[in-house]
Amino acid sequence: xxxxxxxxxxxxxxxxxxxxxxxxxxxxxxxxxxxxxxxxxxxxxxxxxxxxxxxxxxxxxxxxxxxxxxxxxxxxxxxxxxxxxxxxxxxxxxxxxxxxxxxxxxxxxxxxxxxxxxxxxxxxxxxxxxxxxxxxxxxxxxxxxxxxxxxxxxxxxxxxxxxxxxxxxxxxxxxxxxxxxxxxxxxxxxxxxxxxxxxxxxxxxxxxxxxxxxxx
Amino acid sequence: xxxxxxxxxxxxxxxxxxxxxxxxxxxxxxxxxxxxxxxxxxxxxxxxxxxxxxxxxxxxxxxxxxxxxxxxxxxxxxxxxxxxxxxxxxxxxxxxxxxxxxxxxxxxxxxxxxxxxxxxxxxxxxxxxxxxxxxxxxxxxxxxxxxxxxxxxxxxxxxxxxxxxxxxxxxxxxxxxxxxxxxxxxxxxxxxxxxxxxxxxxxxxxxxxxxxxxxxxxxxxxxxxxxxxxxxxxxxxxxxxxxxxxxxxxxxxxxxxxxxxxxxxxxxxxxxxxxxxxxxxxxxxxxxxxxxxxxxxxxxxxxxxxxxxxxxxxxxxxxxxxxxxxxxxxxxxxxxxxxxxxxxxxxxxxxxxxx
Numbered sequence: 001x002x003x004x005x006x007x008x009x010x011x012x013x014x015x016x017x018x019x020x021x022x023x024x025x026x027x028x029x030x031x032x033x034x035x036x037x038x039x040x041x042x043x044x045x046x047x048x049x050x051x052x053x054x055x056x057x058x059x060x061x062x063x064x065x066x067x068x069x070x071x072x073x074x075x076x077x078x079x080x081x082x083x084x085x086x087x088x089x090x091x092x093x094x095x096x097x098x099x100x101x102x103x104x105x106x107x108x109x110x111x112x113x114x115x116x117x118x119x120x121x122x123x124x125x126x127x128x129x130x131x132x133x134x135x136x137x138x139x140x141x142x143x144x145x146x147x148x149x150x151x152x153x154x155x156x157x158x159x160x161x162x163x164x165x166x167x168x169x170x171x172x173x174x175x176x177x178x179x180x181x182x183x184x185x186x187x188x189x190x191x192x193x194x195x196x197x198x199x200x201x202x203x204x205x206x207x208x209x210x211x212x213x214x215x216x
Numbered sequence: 217x218x219x220x221x222x223x224x225x226x227x228x229x230x231x232x233x234x235x236x237x238x239x240x241x242x243x244x245x246x247x248x249x250x251x252x253x254x255x256x257x258x259x260x261x262x263x264x265x266x267x268x269x270x271x272x273x274x275x276x277x278x279x280x281x282x283x284x285x286x287x288x289x290x291x292x293x294x295x296x297x298x299x300x301x302x303x304x305x306x307x308x309x310x311x312x313x314x315x316x317x318x319x320x321x322x323x324x325x326x327x328x329x330x331x332x333x334x335x336x337x338x339x340x341x342x343x344x345x346x347x348x349x350x351x352x353x354x355x356x357x358x359x360x361x362x363x364x365x366x367x368x369x370x371x372x373x374x375x376x377x378x379x380x381x382x383x384x385x386x387x388x389x390x391x392x393x394x395x396x397x398x399x400x401x402x403x404x405x406x407x408x409x410x411x412x413x414x415x416x417x418x419x420x421x422x423x424x425x426x427x428x429x430x431x432x433x434x435x436x437x438x439x440x441x442x443x444x445x446x447x448x449x450x451x452x453x454x455x456x457x458x459x460x461x462x463x464x465x466x467x468x469x470x471x472x473x474x475x476x477x478x479x480x481x482x483x484x485x486x487x488x489x490x491x492x493x494x495x496x497x498x499x500x501x502x503x504x505x506x507x508x509x510x511x512x513x514x515x516x517x518x519x520x521x522x523x524x525x526x527x528x529x530x531x532x533x534x535x536x537x538x539x540x541x542x543x544x545x546x547x548x549x550x551x552x553x554x555x556x557x558x559x560x561x562x563x564x565x566x567x568x569x570x571x
């Protein structure tokens with residue numbers, strides 16, 4: 001067996017815990033994890049709070065398979081709750097990291113989905129009668145295929161970093177923590193993934209020359 | 217716009233989390249929560265290995281065959297309770313093909329949704345390896361398999377099939393469970409006009425000869441899925457089933473947001489993938505009761521039924537009945553609040569689970 005941990009943060013020690021306060025004195029996510037050690041039923045509340053966002057992240061990566069992987073993600077989180085360290089990571093990125101690892105078991109499905117989307121984007125869409133947004137729609141349509149194809153071609157580790165940043169909206173330190181790699185590795189993965197994505201979009205790219213460091 | 221914003225705006229989108237899928241996933245989590253905490257490497261991780269055979273793809277696409285065989289008590293009857301609703305027999309859900317001979321020592325499971333022309337069945341050994349059968353009306357695209365070791369064509373029941381072999385790299389999950397490198401293979405051919413078959417296997421079924429044998433054992437004989445809902449309200453239909461999660465969803469034809477969920481989670485065999493599937497009492501205690509829990513029976517088995525509300529959203533109210541089958545399988549039926557307790561128990565009586 002190979003040990004994989006998602007909680008080691010590459011951030012400098014001493015960063016204060018970032019615990020989210022909830023209204024009406026409801027327990028924070030971290031408090032629920034802590035309480036669930038002695039009272040496992042408390043963990044169900046984390047599902048109620050985060051199922052939608054975790055499912056959306058999974059769904060963008062693996063499509064309808066997300067319905068199955070959602071429960072797997074939370075089951076793994078439940079079993080690993082004793083190792084969760086709130087001083088290193090908030091619960092949402094922790095869950096998205098686990099979801100990312102769960103997706104690893106289905107990389108073929110993920111790539112197949114992107115390729116299918118790329119092919120489907122090459123076919124004309126059915127449109128409504130409102131011409132007001134037709135320009136934007138056509139522009140978006142032109143980008144969907146190359147974008148999905150680019151995602152299919154990325155190395156798995158590069159894709160993880162890119163999608164945790166873009167769809168999970170995690171910071172570099174959080175990505176490093178959940179992927180269990182140094183922040184420098186995250187930077188290099190993101191640099192490579194974004195360069196390849198831009199190159200794949202070629203002439204249809206609408207990019208502004210925005211600094212990568214300003215994108216989060 | 218930069219590339220990150222582009223990914224967010226026009227990148228692949230996700231279908232919304234449906235109430236039925238949310239309910240099913242939550243039920244699976246609750247089953248995990250209710251069991252003993254350590255040691256537990258579970259059901260889902262074990263299933264991961266099975267999914268690597270291609271059952272995962274299956275979940276996204278499966279078939280509905282609306283056979284008219286009727287299950288449940290008083291088949292065809294329409295019991296109506298005072299103040300309740302009319303319950304009618306539900307058409308049996310089937311997978312259109314069978315294997316002859318039936319593979320020994322393998323557990324089948326089926327996933328799909330009503331009206332979907334595609335169909336999938338997975339057959340899994342106790343160690344999680346096995347094969348999947350994916351039916352589609354059109355030729356599936358060849359897999360762009362980076363770990364491909366060989367490819368070619370071979371005859372399957374007189375038809376030319378394309379095959380690939382590969383080695384699945386070792387996979388480790390965050391739960392520190394790792395799967396060894398496994399040989400894998402796939403086989404795709406047109407079995408009949410409008411019917412393409414893709415087989416994907418690993419482990420003992422990770423070679424072409426094994427898959428050819430599976431392919432040649434396919435016969436046109438619908439087989440019922442394991443979990444059947446015998447009775448449902450008139451005007452409601454089975455909409456999807458995910459047997460890897462032990463789940464069948466039923467929804468109102470007029471308002472698909474009104475759903476009832478049936479779930480039966482078997483006890484996994486002892487071993488690497490052992491997992492306690494919980495107890496009747498634990499399942500009922502995991503929801504927030506509005507009224508006192510009622511002890512009753514379902515199919516002569518001890519059961520509990522409760523009127524409850526969601527853990528977070530107290531406005532989301534429902535009925536839940538839980539009972540355990542003689543083999544340790546734990547079943548539940550969850551319905552909207554407007555059902556009567558008798559409706560809920562009658563629906564539970566109609567559930568059959570025959571893996």
